[in-house]
Amino acid sequence: MTGALPGPALDPAALGRLLPLHLWLAADGTVAGAGPTLARMLGGGDWRDRPFAELFELRHPRPGTAGGLAGLAGARLHLVLRRPPHTGFKGFAVPAGAGGLVVNLGLGAGVIEAVREHRLTERDFAPTDHAIELLYLAEAKSVIQAVLRDVNGQLEAARSAAEEQALTDNLTGLRNRRALDAALARALAAGVPFAVVRLDLDWFKAVNDNLGHAAGDAVLQAMARALGAETRAADTVARVGGDEFVVLLAGVAMAAEAEAIGERMLTRIAAPVIWEGREARVSASVGYVLSRDYPRPDADRLLGDADEALYASKRAGRGRIMPGRAPAALRAGRPSRPAAAAAAAPPPAE
């Protein structure tokens, strides 16, 4: 029964409605007909009866490879329009009787450019063509990307606001400068005695230069652990610069107590840090002041004097702790003494 049915007979107009991007080639390789959308893209009417090869460049399969025009039937085709804008097409051809071919073309992933360049509308596509869905999706995607960019911008702003408010140093987990300032202000307001100890690593630059920044980071983290081990919960340990630290020792009123704690810190800091099987050795120079030595202590003065003491330690040969000199009346004549444990800090490995 089915064998007796004739094949579907389509007139060119019906074929054009069904496949608006088709091309009908005669046996001699000239263009006998085209779907309405492709006709528009070919521009004007002079395409009719012209050789296919004049209108399109065949990129795949390479021309002349097998069997001329008839050899195109059944192959995946890739064509490019010879006239601007040189639109690319995917194609597929079937024999159409009398040695001719019907080639159906599609715009593939180039559909967005083709729609823009040829000013196509939805009426130019077959209702079953997914081109409109593809364009819709491409547009929806860019809308959603814009939303995500907004979201990312918001998150970035929230993150920098949070960082602005953060009290913790990222690398070491110690308190940061902001937290130290707050702790100092609280201690001053409470009026209880405390010591301000400033520490600066010796030979740290050499570690960075010789073993790299990752090793330097490991040393800073070891430093943080050393300071943490010698302090109590009520104390504040802060990293205030690259390799600069400040410790607020709550309730410490005596120089001997501050120095004992400082020397224990120095001992721990002098222990070598093993990083990727290599030793990094540093020491620290330390200066401190006692709030009790000041009739009216203020934060800047305490930090400044402790810093001066720290530099005195550096000048005196590093690896030691020294008291601040101010106020002179109270501290006059007091000898400074080097910390025994780390008196002569060796340079780092290499």
Add this chain to the structure above:
Amino acid sequence: MLGLVIRAFQRFIEDTYGAAAAAAVAQRAGLPVAGVEAMRIHQAGLAEAAIAAAEAVLGRPRAGLLEDFGTHLVSRPDRPALRRLLRFGGAGFRDFLASIEDLPGRARLALPELALPQLELEDRGGGRLTLSCRPPAPDLLHVAAGILRALADDYGALVVVEPEAAADGGPVLAIDLLDARFAAARPFALVAGAS
């Protein structure tokens, strides 16, 4: 509820009633101070809180407020995204209506989290169509009324869109298509910036 929707509602309030009104609504609704996150699924109550707060702060009935929100969604020339996406539904308003049942599927292609209910369009003859959704979502239909009016305008079609109570109790939107080509459509190119 996707944060994007709540943000669009907030923007509607701000564009229409001003920043002070928007702030009052956000505060009354208890919206996050840092802003609603667009791509997060928020608890269902958050959208309801925003609508209720807008009703109270602005002293406007819910239905009218939501219809205006729908119109705002597609009629701001400076925010053409949704209008453009909807116009992919068809070349004319009639084509658009014919494809409206595909809309939730298309929306899902673009943004799976949006979760629109199923839309049902019924042709009652004589140019009257009705739109309902399943499960019933009266608020969504009010927003849809605003969108359809603005979009009909965009297509140059003359329509009357009014909510009505259906016989079986569920809310429906009655769409009377008086003239599908009443005025020139606003231009629409398949690729933005191509026309």
